[in-house]
Structures are given as structure tokens and as C-alpha cells.
Amino acid sequence: MTLWIRYRANGKVGFGTLNGDTIAEHTGDMFASPKATGQTLALSSVEVLPPSEPTKVIALWNNFRELATKLKAAIPPEPLYLMKANSSITSPGATIKRPKSYAGKVVYEGELGIIIGKTCTNASEEEAAKAIFGYTCVNDITAAEIISKDESFAQWVRAKSFDGFGPFGPVVATGIDPTKESVRLVLNGAERQNYKLSDMIFPPHKLVSLISHDMTLNPGDLICCGTSIGVGSMKEPTNTMDVTIEGIGTLHNVYAN
Numbered sequence: 001m002t003l004w005i006r007y008r009a010n011g012k013v014g015f016g017t018l019n020g021d022t023i024a025e026h027t028g029d030m031f032a033s034p035k036a037t038g039q040t041l042a043l044s045s046v047e048v049l050p051p052s053e054p055t056k057v058i059a060l061w062n063n064f065r066e067l068a069t070k071l072k073a074a075i076p077p078e079p080l081y082l083m084k085a086n087s088s089i090t091s092p093g094a095t096i097k098r099p100k101s102y103a104g105k106v107v108y109e110g111e112l113g114i115i116i117g118k119t120c121t122n123a124s125e126e127e128a129a130k131a132i133f134g135y136t137c138v139n140d141i142t143a144a145e146i147i148s149k150d151e152s153f154a155q156w157v158r159a160k161s162f163d164g165f166g167p168f169g170p171v172v173a174t175g176i177d178p179t180k181e182s183v184r185l186v187l188n189g190a191e192r193q194n195y196k197l198s199d200m201i202f203p204p205h206k207l208v209s210l211i212s213h214d215m216t217l218n219p220g221d222l223i224c225c226g227t228s229i230g231v232g233s234m235k236e237p238t239n240t241m242d243v244t245i246e247g248i249g250t251l252h253n254v255y256a257n
Contacts, residue, residue: 001247003171004030004134007046018043018171031117031133031219048092051136051172052115052220057084058211059140059160063226064199070229079202079210082156084140084224088166095254096141096164104145106234106255109227110185110193110243113138114204115172120217128208131217134174135204137243137251138224139185141165144233168222173248179203185230186242193230197245200225 003018015030016023021043026034030052061080062073090096098106117133146159160166178197185193202210207223217223234241234255243251 001173001175002134003173003249004051005169005171006030006049006051007041008049009041009046013049016041029219048170050089050091050167051169052222054086054089054220054222055218056215057086057089057166057222057224058082059084059224060202060207060226061156063201063207064195064228065201066195066199067228068201075201079207081211082160084157084166085161087163088161090164090167090253092167092169092251093253094164094167095256096167097256099143099162102143102146102162104143106257107142107144107231108185108187108192108234108241108255109138109140109142109231110183111138111140111227112136112178112183112197112204112225112245113168114208114223114225116208116217116219116221116223118219120208120212123209123212125205125209128212129205131212132204132208133219134172135176135178135245135248136168136172136222137170137183137245137248138166138168138222139241139243139251139253140224140227141167141255167251167253168224169251170249176247178245178247181246181248183228184244186240186244187232187234188236188240192232193228195228195230197225199228 025039113136120131239255
């Protein structure tokens with residue numbers, strides 16, 4: 001297992017591997033033969049950035065059996081997904097502010113994220129597995145009341161694309177099987193979500209394969225695998241959110257109403 005991290009230090013963006021509180025600096029392309037420089041940095045000395053720069057962010061709906069059962073929703077025959085604007089992306093540790101144009105309920109959604117490592121088009125599941133670089137933590141924040149605000153058109157993209165509503169990180173973990181793990185979200189010190197990733201309707205390799213038949217996936221692209229039970233709103237003036245997946249780490253953010 002390797003943990004890859006992107007950061008800003010001394011005004012420059014870099015990347016490397018994280019071991020405890022130490023970053024081993026690398027050069028080149030994270031997804032194509034990166035090379036260690038031999039230099040190290042203390043994690044405390046850098047600004048942690050989102051661990052990739054996606055050309056697109058894809059987010060799944062209804063991808064967990066337990067939530068489908070709770071919602072009395074049918075198991076979909078193919079992935080149901082939307083796109084989040086890249087401008088919604090923000091860093092681990094960032095404070096996210098309530099949009100000025102929206103006064104309704106804002107919810108957290110702790111999720112597994114897939115990071116693509118090489119161009120992937122019309123891929124078989126075997127090819128898709130090789131195209132996955134690694135996995136990360138996602139908080140798919142949503143302005144819930146916007147989705148059904150207009151009866152004639154479900155506004156999923158708008159609800160999920162406000163500035164700051166797409167934090168992910170803090171690292172990309174390679175060499176792990178996330179389906180053996182769980183997603184845990186803690187809001188203001190209280191556990192709100194804790195669900196098994198083995199419950200996915202479309203697991204990572206199948207998901208990447210199927211989506212690659214709809215559109216080309218590029219290195220760095222982020223696929224948010226959907227959430228399960230326990231989603232709720234953030235009601236306090238200041239809300240701390242921690243999304244944890246064993247083997248990846250914890251994505252920490254603050255939401256300010």
C-alpha cells in the first residue's frame with residue numbers, strides 16, 4: 001500500500017508519498033513513472049491539496065443495497081450518476097461556507113472515491129481494474145432542497161456543485177481492496193454513517209468499466225461511489241465533518257452555516 005499526496009510548499013505545488021508525518025518528494029507524473037528525489041518534507045509544513053486534478057467528477061446515485069432498501073428504490077440495472085462541477089472541489093481541511101443563494105438544508109455524504117490512473121475507454125472489467133490508480137475519501141456535500149425545487153426538472157448538478165461542495169482526500173491509497181472496508185462519517189463528534197463498501201451494487205472495477213463505455217476517463221478523474229444510510233443535515237453554526245476509510249485515512253472539513 002502506498003499513500004500519495006499533493007501539497008503546496010514554498011509557493012509551489014508538489015506531490016509525493018506519505019509515511020506517517022513525513023512526505024517523500026517525487027517528480028514527474030504521479031500516474032506515470034514518478035521518481036523520488038530523495039528529499040523529504042514534514043506534513044505539518046505543507047498545505048495539503050486535493051490528491052488529484054480531475055478533468056471531471058462523476059457522482060453515483062443509488063449504489064448501495066441497504067440504502068435502496070430503506071428508500072424502497074429498485075436496484076438499478078446500470079449505474080445512475082451525475083456530474084459535479086470541478087469548481088466545487090476543495091482541499092482537505094478547508095472550511096466550506098453556506099452558499100449565499102441558498103437558505104435550505106445542506107447534507108453530508110461520506111463516500112469512497114476512485115481515482116483513475118490512465119486513459120480508459122470502452123474498458124472490460126479487467127482493463128478497468130488496471131486503469132484505477134487508487135482510492136480516496138469523499139464528502140459529496142449537497143444542497144438537498146434544490147434537487148426537487150422545480151417539479152419539472154431534478155436539479156442534481158446544481159445541488160451538488162456549489163463552491164466547496166466537493167472535498168476529497170487527503171491522499172490516494174494504492175494497493176488496497178476498499179470493498180473490505182467501511183465508510184465512517186463523524187459529524188461534530190458523533191458518528192452518523194458507518195456502512196460497508198462490500199454492499200455496493202456496482203463495485204469499483206465494474207463501475208469504471210461501465211462508465212468508460214459512456215465517456216472516456218482520464219488520469220486524475222474522480223468517481224464518487226455513492227453513499228449509504230445515515231445521511232443528514234448540518235444544523236450548527238460551525239460543523240466539523242470527518243470521513244474515514246481504513247487504509248486511506250480521514251478527510252476533515254468544516255461547514256459554516
